[in-house]
Amino acid sequence: MVRTVLLGAAVVVFGASVMASIAAPEPRSDLAGVYRCDGMNPDGSAYQGVVEISRVQDTFRVRWTLRGNTAVVGVGILSEGVLAVSYFGGAPAVVVYRIDGSRLIGEWAMGSGEGVISSETLTKVTTRPKRRRPAGKRPTATQQEAGLRI
Numbered sequence: 001m002v003r004t005v006l007l008g009a010a011v012v013v014f015g016a017s018v019m020a021s022i023a024a025p026e027p028r029s030d031l032a033g034v035y036r037c038d039g040m041n042p043d044g045s046a047y048q049g050v051v052e053i054s055r056v057q058d059t060f061r062v063r064w065t066l067r068g069n070t071a072v073v074g075v076g077i078l079s080e081g082v083l084a085v086s087y088f089g090g091a092p093a094v095v096v097y098r099i100d101g102s103r104l105i106g107e108w109a110m111g112s113g114e115g116v117i118s119s120e121t122l123t124k125v126t127t128r129p130k131r132r133r134p135a136g137k138r139p140t141a142t143q144q145e146a147g148l149r150i
Contacts, residue, residue, distance in 0.1 A: 031060060031083065035104065039120035042110075051122050062087070095120065102126065 037049040049066035060076040062085045074087025074095075083097040083104060095108035104122040109115070 031055070031078065031099075031104075034125045035122035036125060037064060037066075037120060037122055039106075039108075040118050042114075042116040042118050060085070064089075097122065 031053050032055050033053060035051040035053065037047075037051045039047050039049075041047055047066060049064055051065075052063045054061045056075075058077070060078065060083065062074045062076055064072045064074075064087075066072070072087050072089045074085040074093075076083050076085035081099050083099065085095045085097070087093050087095070089110065091110045091112035093108060093110040095106045097104035097106040102124040106120040106122065107117050108120055109117050
């Protein structure tokens with residue numbers, strides 16, 4: 001009888017700890033901000049851009065601004081240290097970032113990409129560089145903040 005009660009108590013305590021870890025919300029991460037984006041396209045060519053991440057309640061809005069001021073917007077969730085973002089860049093797509101300090105190390109794929117997984121690294125911009133204006137083109141505030149010429 002005592003053995004059954006102790007075993008039952010152990011199961012309850014173990015179950016409660018497992019449920020608490022499953023139900024526990026993701027710690028508030030400071031992902032919001034502006035990032036420099038360096039990536040590789042499926043064809044092997046490199047690209048750069050600026051990414052803005054903002055928190056919207058329990059989700060994240062992610063906006064990429066690439067060459068030619070092309071903008072793509074996605075929505076993401078943070079779970080167990082991984083930010084997963086769905087977006088539409090001409091075809092349905094997904095990117096998954098692993099958080100590594102002030103960098104997000106990502107892998108992405110598009111529905112039209114014939115199964116190719118590409119890479120992307122976001123590096124958080126912590127200081128505002130001097131404003132540089134490309135000849136004949138006024139950069140956006142985000143581009144200025146990341147110090148990029150798009």
